[in-house]
Amino acid sequence: MAAAIETHGLTKRYRSGRLAVERLDLVVPEGSVFGYLGPNGSGKTTTIRMLMGLIEPTAGTATVLGEPMPRAARTVLPQVGALIEGPALYGFLSGRDNLLRYDAADPTADPATRTARVAAALDRVGLAPAAGRKAKAYSLGMKQRLGLAAALLQPRRLLVLDEPTNGLDPQGMREIRTLVRELAADGTTVFLSSHLLDEIEQVCTHVAVMAQGRLLTQGPVAELAARARGRLTVTTPDTGQAARVLKELGVAGVTVQDDATVTGEPPGEGTELSDLTAALVRDGVRLRGFGIERASLEDAFVALTGEGFDVA
Structure with missing residues (x-):
């Protein structure tokens, strides 16, 4: 599969000495919805700024749509829609007039269809009813939508x-996810950075995980989650008793989650799930549920880093 984005050894060290991105080797398949995942401060925005030619890398190379960046920026950027670090808007202009200005600045845009395209973009992000209001009166979520509309002209x-759901309520987040899926179905490659695991898991086909400027892993979402082991989950009113039995049987990481749930690591080789259930029943534990929950991206991240993650 051809790569929409590819980097080799991409590195950015600022004058202060801070290393923001270190030797990044990234491959974004064409036609994918690619999630660039990492905590705030992990180097995601710096990477995007280098890919878009906004800042020069200290070392390494990057190609976007098969062309070297930033050298081929004039060829590449007209084929790219971007929303980076929040939209830059004219607060004294309406949402509609902001988009008209954006479109007029694009030398490839056809003036004859400008008004219709602006209206379509506003409608697509749910801002048509507020198109005439000044941008300074927009909420953070509405400004995010307007920035996305500009990318879709x-x-x-x-x-x-870059963090496209910042400031959006749950309904707005769902709408943006739906829009991303529609764009991908039309053949657009979507590169989406986020610190929200749930957002990535719901909409992306591929993912890369960053931490402290370094790439930890990349690949299809399903494969990454599959590398992490799931969690053994026992549902019972006898949580304390169940936890004791599981620990005696050598189950690691046993935790009482609430008054009805006990979790632990799946048993290793040589121990069958049926052995665990039989031991729990023999000890008088009343079982209401028992099984291995599928591993999630959060499980994969914790397995990779040994750290928790901001999933709020």
Whole structure:
């Protein structure tokens, strides 16, 4: 599969000496919805700024849509829609007039269809009813939507979104996920950075995990989650008794989650789940549920780093 984005040894060290991105080797398959996942401060935005030619890398190379960046920026950027670090808006202009200004600044845009395209972009992000209001009166979520509309004024081969659901309520987040899926179905490659595991897991086909400027892993979402072991989950009113039995049987990481749930690591080789259930029943534990929960991206992240993650 061709790569929409590819980097080799991409590195950014600022004058202060801070290393923001270190030797990044990234491959974003064309046609994918690629989640660039990591805590705030892990180097995601710095990477995007290098890919878009906004800052020069200290070392390494990057190609976007098959062309070297930033050298080929004039060729590449008209094919890319981007929302990076929140939209830059004219507060004294309406949402509609902001988009008209954005479109007029694009030398590839057809003036004859400008008004219709602006209206379509506003409608697509749910801002048509507020199109005439001044941008300074918009909420944070509405500003995010307007920035996304600006990225959608023309068909793009690649859409780069930096934390696109910042400031959105749950309904707005669902709408953006739906929009991303629609764009991908139309053939657009979507590169989406986020610190929200749930967002990535719901909408992305591929993912890369960053921490402290370094790439930890990348690949299809399903494969990454599959590398992490799931959790043994026991549902019972006898949580204390169940936890004791599981620990005696050598189950690691046993935790009482609440007054009805006990979890632990799946048993290793040589121990069958049926052995665990039989031992629990023999000890008088009343079982209401028992099984291995599928591993999630959160499980994969914790397995990779040994750390928790911001999933709020």
